[in-house]
Amino acid sequence: xxxxxxxxxxxxVQEGDSAVIKCTYSDSASNYFPWYKQExxxxxxxxxxxxSNVGEKKDQRIAVTLNKTAKHFSLHITETQPEDSxxxxxxxxxxxxxxxxxxxxxxxxxx
Amino acid sequence: DTAVSQTxxxxxxxxxxxxxxxxxxxxxxxxxxWYKQDSKxxxxxxxxxxNKELIINETVPNRFSPKxxxxxxxxxxxNSLELGDSxxxxxxxxxxxxxxEQYFGxxxxxxxx
Numbered sequence: 001x002x003x004x005x006x007x008x009x010x011x012x013v014q015e016g017d018s019a020v021i022k023c024t025y026s027d028s029a030s031n032y033f034p035w036y037k038q039e040x041x042x043x044x045x046x047x048x049x050x051x052s053n054v055g056e057k058k059d060q061r062i063a064v065t066l067n068k069t070a071k072h073f074s075l076h077i078t079e080t081q082p083e084d085s086x087x088x089x090x091x092x093x094x095x096x097x098x099x100x101x102x103x104x105x106x107x108x109x110x111x
Numbered sequence: 112d113t114a115v116s117q118t119x120x121x122x123x124x125x126x127x128x129x130x131x132x133x134x135x136x137x138x139x140x141x142x143x144x145w146y147k148q149d150s151k152x153x154x155x156x157x158x159x160x161x162n163k164e165l166i167i168n169e170t171v172p173n174r175f176s177p178k179x180x181x182x183x184x185x186x187x188x189x190n191s192l193e194l195g196d197s198x199x200x201x202x203x204x205x206x207x208x209x210x211x212e213q214y215f216g217x218x219x220x221x222x223x224x
Contacts, residue, residue: 031210032209032210034212034213036215038152042218043115043201043216043217044201044215046212046214049212087152089154093209093210094209094210095207095209095210096208096209097208097209098144098156098159098167098208098209099156099209099213101153101154103151103152103153104152104154106152
């Protein structure tokens with residue numbers, strides 16, 4: 001089955017700096033890559049996703065890049081704010097299959 | 112309006128008891144899931160139902176039994192609770208499996224003493 005690795009497990013940045021979280025996957029058939037943000041005491045919530053026919057996608061301060069050849073994808077958060085502090089999960093999947101989640105990155109933005 | 116709701120939010124019980132967690136989604140989705148999140152925050156898929164049919168059943172003790180009375184509901188019943196069952200359980204739903212966003216419920220924190 002698919003194996004998703006996520007790094008780093010913890011990340012601390014100063015407010016206003018950028019944060020980058022990286023994931024790799026093993027199954028070249030995976031074609032959907034969502035990113036979820038989980039705030040304390042809440043369920044994960046989708047913040048951005050990308051499909052394999054696209055190399056990059058942006059939504060305001062958040063961007064995701066995908067390198068299908070190398071089988072890795074990354075989340076970029078610019079101009080970080082304290083409310084960006086949360087646990088972030090990447091995932092990989094394909095039609096009819098489950099989401100394979102990474103192990104999570106705990107992001108702390110220091111004011 | 113809550114898209115995916117779970118009850119109860121907190122559940123404290125003793126070893127050996129039987130308990131249920133209920134999940135309902137009002138999004139009209141065809142697929143529903145149960146996840147377990149342990150203390151290290153790892154999200155592990157337990158079950159997935161599509162149109163009331165079980166499609167994913169990961170390696171989960173058979174003390175866990177999901178039941179889907181209709182497309183909008185997926186309940187989780189746990190028999191003979193053990194200390195290791197303590198975790199946060201999330202219900203989720205999506206329109207299609209593997210290609211659409213999954214919407215997560217707020218979670219149920221289960222503590223077995």
